[in-house]
Amino acid sequence: xxxxxxxxxxxxxxGRIRDAFLGFIIGPLLLVAAVILIFWNESHSVRVLxxxxxxxxxxxxxxxxxxxxxxxxxxxxxxxxTEQTLQDPVxxxxxxxxxxxxxxxxxxxxxxxxxxxxxxxxGTKTTKKTYSYEKKWVSSLPNSNHxxxxxxxxxxAQVKYKSASFQAxxxxxxxxALDPELVGKLTNEKxxxxxxxxxxxxxxxxxxxxxxxxxxxAQNNPAVGDLRIAxxxxxxGPVSVVAGQGPKERLAPFQTQAGETIGLxxxxxxxxxEMFANARSANRTFTWVAxxxxxxxxxxxxxxxxxxxxxxxxxxxxLGGIFEAGVFxxxxxxxxxxxxxxxALAWMVARPLIGGAMLALAAAGxxxxxxxxxxxxxxxxxxxxxxxx
Numbered sequence: 120x121x122x123x124x125x126x127x128x129x130x131x132x133x134g135r136i137r138d139a140f141l142g143f144i145i146g147p148l149l150l151v152a153a154v155i156l157i158f159w160n161e162s163h164s165v166r167v168l169x170x171x172x173x174x175x176x177x178x179x180x181x182x183x184x185x186x187x188x189x190x191x192x193x194x195x196x197x198x199x200x201t202e203q204t205l206q207d208p209v210x211x212x213x214x215x216x217x218x219x220x221x222x223x224x225x226x227x228x229x230x231x232x233x234x235x236x237x238x239x240x241x242g243t244k245t246t247k248k249t250y251s252y253e254k255k256w257v258s259s260l261p262n263s264n265h266x267x268x269x270x271x272x273x274x275x276a277q278v279k280y281k282s283a284s285f286q287a288x289x290x291x292x293x294x295x296a297l298d299p300e301l302v303g304k305l306t307n308e309k310x311x312x313x314x315x316x317x318x319x320x321x322x323x324x325x326x327x328x329x330x331x332x333x334x335x336x337a338q339n340n341p342a343v344g345d346l347r348i349a350x351x352x353x354x355x356g357p358v359s360v361v362a363g364q365g366p367k368e369r370l371a372p373f374q375t376q377a378g379e380t381i382g383l384x385x386x387x388x389x390x391x392x393e394m395f396a397n398a399r400s401a402n403r404t405f406t407w408v409a410x411x412x413x414x415x416x417x418x419x420x421x422x423x424x425x426x427x428x429x430x431x432x433x434x435x436x437x438l439g440g441i442f443e444a445g446v447f448x449x450x451x452x453x454x455x456x457x458x459x460x461x462x463a464l465a466w467m468v469a470r471p472l473i474g475g476a477m478l479a480l481a482a483a484g485x486x487x488x489x490x491x492x493x494x495x496x497x498x499x500x501x502x503x504x505x506x507x508x
Contacts, residue, residue, distance in 0.1 A: 124250045124268040131243050139426040146423030153416035154461060160409040161465030167402045169377035175395045178361060184294035188364045192373045192381060194391040195295060196359045201287040207350060209280060210331065211319035214311045216352040217302060218286040223348050224256045226334075226341040228263055228272040256347055258282070275344045279321075280333070292360060298371035300382060301362060307386040311350040359389040414458045421450035456485045 130138070174192050181193040205219035206212065212219070229252070236246040250267045263274040290297045310329045318326065324333045332338045334345030341347075361383040363373030372382030383394045425446045432442035459481035467474030 122252050124252070126248050126250075126267065127245065128248075129243055129245050135244055135430045136427065139430040142423035142426040146420045146426075149416050149420035149423065153413050153420060153458075156409065156416065157413040157458065157461045158465050160406060160413065161462055164402060164406040165466070166378045168399070170375040170379035170381060171395055171398055171402070173375045173377050174361065174373070174381045175391070178391050178395075180391070181364065184364075184368050189366065191364055192361065193364045193370070194359070194361050194394070195292060195370065196357065196388050197293040198357050199297070199355045200291045201289065201355060203287045203289065205285050205287060205352070207283070207285065209319070210348070210350075211317055212311060212313060212350045213317065214350070214352040216287070216354045217290055217305060218284055218353040219311070220284040220308065220351045220353075221280075221282055221348060222258070222351060223278065223280050223282045223346060224258055225260050225275075225278050226254060226337070226345045226347070227257055227260055227274045227343055228266070229253055229255060229257060229261055230266050230272070232267075254341075254343060256341075273343075278344075278346060280346060280348065292358065292370065295360075295364075295368050295370045297360070297384075298362070298369060298382070300372060301360065301370060301384045304382070304384050305353050305358070305386065308351040308353050311352050313350065356386065357388050358384055358386055359394060360384045361391055361394050410458075410462070413461075414454055417454035417458055418450055421453050422447065425450060456481070459485075 178192045178194050179188055181188055181195050199217060201215070201217060205214055205216060207219060207221050210221070212221075231251045231253070233249045233251070234246060236244055238244045248267075252266070252268070252272045260278055261274055263269045263272055266272055286299065286302060290302050313326060313329050313331070315326050318331075320326070320331070321333065323335060324331055325338065326332075327338050329349060330338075331348040332341075332345065333348070334342055336342075337345035337347065360370055361381060362370040363381075365371050372380035374380050381398075383398055385394060385397065389397075429443050429446045460478070463474055463478035463481045465474070466477055
């Protein structure tokens with residue numbers, strides 16, 4: 120059950136102005152970081168797309184090893200095999216497969232913060248922070264010394280056993296040997312069936328199903344510091360690979376002329392076309408996540424840059440909230456406009472035709488937005504005052 124701790128603090132108008140001018144200094148740094156991120160992301164996206172297009176055009180189907188394909192990008196399907204029996208040396212769990220993982224969770228205190236604030240007519244800002252504390256199973260041990268109220272919510276300084284993975288040294292795919300970088304991309308794990316007789320259990324440990332519990336009653340009534348451990352295995356089985364065929368029948372990431380490497384591996388039997396389509400989809404997802412990150416950096420940068428104006432307006436009753444909303448709207452519009460221009464300019468460098476079209480659309484959108492704002496302002500100014508009755 121969670122318990123809470125609340126703090127209330129007040130910041131005078133002069134203190135808020137000081138903080139706002141600090142934000143005025145930090146804001147441009149965020150804007151510079153956003154520009155760098157956006158340009159890097161777009162250029163990286165184009166390189167990946169060009170590399171995948173290059174790879175799809177030259178990939179060779181290799182049902183079996185052929186030395187004539189050395190140095191070529193090949194597509195191979197088949198079952199992986201390993202001769203090594205993987206073992207967790209701490210608990211003695213063994214399994215046949217590609218990678219054995221020990222996943223450790225600790226029962227610990229966690230902290231969650233929520234904030235609310237209000238501003239008085241004199242410009243003083245009152246901030247209320249509520250800290251909620253709850254005990255639960257987590258994969259990473261929180262440092263309770265960093266809690267707002269560590270008393271009564273102490274976590275152990277460290278856990279005795281940590282998560283770890285043990286990967287097979289040699290993984291084969293038919294006649295080929297898979298590079299460790301390719302093997303590391305396989306994540307299709309399943310639970311390991313634990314044999315109690317072969318385990319090396321420490322004092323106070325119990326086994327329930329496929330889970331090891333360490334603590335006096337960790338399964339039913341856990342205490343802070345108790346551990347819950349599960350073992351998982353990436354099994355041998357059918358996989359599909361698109362990679363470079365190197366010396367000694369080795370499959371490894373392939374260096375393209377476009378600048379990126381291609382090393383694709385997926386569980387199951389997939390055609391080369393399916394794998395390239397999945398890779399393009401993954402690149403598209405990564406690109407949009409980074410784009411949103413760049414847009415947020417621009418937004419926060421503009422908000423910090425305009426924060427002194429927002430702070431000064433708060434001393435006027437009713438005007439402060441309206442002005443803050445206006446600052447947010449202006450920052451959002453500016454962030455979207457600059458983001459669209461930067462993305463278009465980045466594509467201008469990589470693909471001028473596409474970038475030019477994007478730049479024209481971005482410029483047209485900005486022009487229409489400014490025109491709409493000006494037209495609305497002019498209409499409000501021209502509106503005749505209501506005649507007295």
